[in-house]
Amino acid sequence: MDCLGNIRFLDALEQPIQDLAHQLWVGSTLISEYATLENGESVWIKRPIGTTIDVRVRSSTSGEYKPKVKIQLVGEKTTFIVRSSKVLLKGVNLSAKDVATGTYLRSTYIVAEGDYLSRVADDNHTTTEELIRLNNLKSGTDIHPRQILKIPVKKVEAPTSSPESKSKSKEVKSTHHEKTKIIVVQQKDTLPLIAKLTDNSVDEIKKLNNLTSDNLSQNQKLNVYDRKVAVTQLQSEKKSKQKSVSPPKVKQAASQNKENKPVARVESSVQVKVGGLLPQACGGEKHYKRTLARIAELHSVYQPYVINLINTAYKELKITWVITDGYRSPTEQNALPSANTNAKALQSYHQYGLAIDIVSVRNGEITYLSDGRQSMEDSKKIGSIGQKIGLVWGGVWKKKDWPHFELHPHNKTWRELKPQLIKLGIENYRKLKF
Known part of the structure; x- marks a missing residue:
């Protein structure tokens, strides 16, 4: 029988420890790397009863994860409490069962999806x-x-x-009387992602919806505070950021070999040259920058396909787009819930820089956060465009993945690419040759 367990970190005054960077290990296997929520909770884990979890906390000085305490899973659903013997103010040194915090927390940021x-x-x-x-x-x-x-x-x-x-x-x-709106949870959504995109905190969303964990289900409806930034405010912010760093630009270049394989390189420039991604195709500067960043993460062979897909879909459908997911590390792949994907680490083209998840943007909003049905309809429209230019679309799979597109260079499968990637080193996926 499995135990559904969670760990909550508290200080000596029973106050939750927020943003605590920690890892959970089972033997020599890392099963989670996370930062605690406002209520001090870690992620929910599901493992057989009797499993021993090694809790390691990131040191504020060395940055290394050090073992702090071990817990054994009991019961069907249990929250385990890990307490510090001290009141956590700034600059304290904790004992073996304590957890690190202080000025370190105030000078760090946890990257969201x-x-x-x-x-x-x-x-x-x-x-x-x-x-x-x-x-x-x-x-x-x-x-x-x-x-x-x-x-x-x-x-x-x-x-x-x-x-x-x-x-x-x-x-x-929290006592401010703010307007709320309803969003629909889509595949691969997480609470931190929804919180980031809606300018809410995870704790606020959980309180609004009486959630006891971070687990979400597809098509679940959530109430969030409606904190959309006004257009006039965005325009004033643009003027104040004239010295901001320009986003990377992907420039397509001709291949010099006989096979005419498409290649691309990422450059830094103020202007987006002909053949690059059209800024207007992404429905706003924020989505444009995010999409450029995701394109820059991809393998150079795949980049021009993605640019062509977005530009063509914008011109033919008059719909704007944003890439929500591009390269995904093996650790991130394994962290995805089984309800979202059957692919494990190195079994997904995301780990090879050859896959993206792309969704439509309407009125400056990402559709799958507010209108799941509209998002699916738009994905069906761009699906045929992607297939025409030679991409594999997740919308035709038995287990539908509407936003997903991947490239199989020279019909090579991930099974054929995996040995080469392991030999090169996982982080060197951009050096794969086809």
């Missing part, structure tokens, strides 16, 4: 260059969901308010 570095920089009042330097990133696209980024600490953050004042400020925020 669909995030891109320039947006993280804007939200935290810094620059992409500073984030790349601070986190030793290779580029502006070298981030992935649940990655912990260091954020420059501002001088104004130095004073640390008491726990009472923090809780009061949160209570004031």
